[in-house]
Amino acid sequence: MNNINDIKKIIVDKPLKLDCGKIINNFPVAYETYGSLNAKKNNAILVFHALTGDQFVSGINPITKKDGWWSYAVGPEKAIDTNKYFVICANVMGGCMGSYGPSNIDPTTNKILGTNFPVITINDMVNAQYNLLDFFKIDQLFCVTGGSMGGMQVLQFVSNFPDKTKIAIPIACTASHSAQNIAFNELGRQSIMADANWVNGNYSNEKLNPDKGLSVARMAAHITYLSKNGLQEKFGRKLQERDDLKFSFDADFQIESYLRYQGSVFVDRFDANSYLYITRAMDYFDLIKQHHGNLSKAFAQSKTKFFVISFTSDWLYPTSENKDIVIALNAIGADVGFVEIESDKGHDSFLLNVPVFLDTLKNYINTSYLNN
């Protein structure tokens, strides 16, 4: 990675007590912004990224030189129009794009933290990012939004800070991480830890990289982001640059080649320990339990307007789990809208060019801003 020192960040000097009990001080929150904050400071949208995202939502990511992870949705004239709104996105705590994470150097030992980094939660991530509101002197955001783990942060944000956003748009997420999701995350973690180069998380200090383990973790996870029909339609049983089967373990099929490619590009941009910590934070997420079995209580103090979006072919965070959020909000008479978008692109639909989704998002945000 280059330019990592050019990343914008704030150093939070207020101590933060993490859910694990540890108190941290002077920790960095790396962020990026798009568009400009208006004089009334009522056009700010805080976007939360998902597991492998970062603060570079739109345009070209200066580190990876690829398109920002939500380029379809965020930018000038797009669903989240940066000509109109001030978009802020922070790298989550535990991440590897400049925020406080396991690849940070421990000043007491001058070594990379690795597994000496504390186990963090979605709640910790949100509390860390909240400091950006103080930094930009924004009293109330117009909107918080994000998909997948970003959606979980949306829910946690409103629960923690009930009067700090006008609207909230959780997308393709859940209020409580399911057994199936914990299982897939555990598969990824075990794959990383089974790589001899992981060396108990100390690989950076020993100039190693568990890229095989991380790559397999990514390949497995990637399957869960797609739908069976989507995969079948795109790849079927098509062969990779060959006329017939080779009777070997090479990538005969296009889908194999595709997954291997996804795995290999991922290891160039992502830290294996970050993958462990962030998936753990997702597994620990249970907003229902945080509110003693009653999800409605998470939002009872809030006047925030909600709009929940799910996708028909998303089996990782299915419509039923998204609808549970809607039900909890309706139970307290909250202003909540809900749509299920027709798409065969699976959980990844929110990141891709799905016009109905992008139009819906745009319409909801713009009409809400008019009534702001």
Added chain:
Amino acid sequence: MKLEFKIITDLVEKNTRVLDVGCGDGTLMDFLKNNKKIDVRGIEISKNNVQKCVEKGLTVIEGDAEKDLIQFPDRSFDFVILSQTLQAFLNPEIVINELLRVGKKAIVTIPNFGFWKVRLQLLIKGTMPITKTLPDEWHNTPNLHMCSIKDFFNFCNNRKIKLDKSFALHNEKTSSISNINLNIKNLSAELGIFLIEK
């Protein structure tokens, strides 16, 4: 706006909370929101219509009224509106009970199967009636439980549901329905509009 919606709008008091069940493209919700300062929510099953509501800036939940009304607390709305969809439910009685649980009052409109043109089509032609308010053929109609104004009147009376107001609509004209003129209105009206409560 069509007369049916004008009458519904007149029945709804200002500054109240309203749930429009089967809100379609949001035409009625939009009018209620902008003209009567009503905090209005909708439930709609058609994805296409849900999109249209979102475009209008309306709060809509994509869902099936028969399954999804259960999530709303008792008496959480001042009025619940059900416009020309009662006949399309698997179990209209359960839906009516749910409307009256969720809302303090309900406004229900029904296409009248007792309308003379409907009766005549079945009597003379011997085929399932097709009219302005019942435009589909027998094989593609969403309607499962057709009823007449008289049926609905009796249904409410038998279940101690109070009929606060009842209107008959025909040719853009409105009139009140009472016990005295019930048989005539049941013959002459295309649509019945009822304000009911438990």
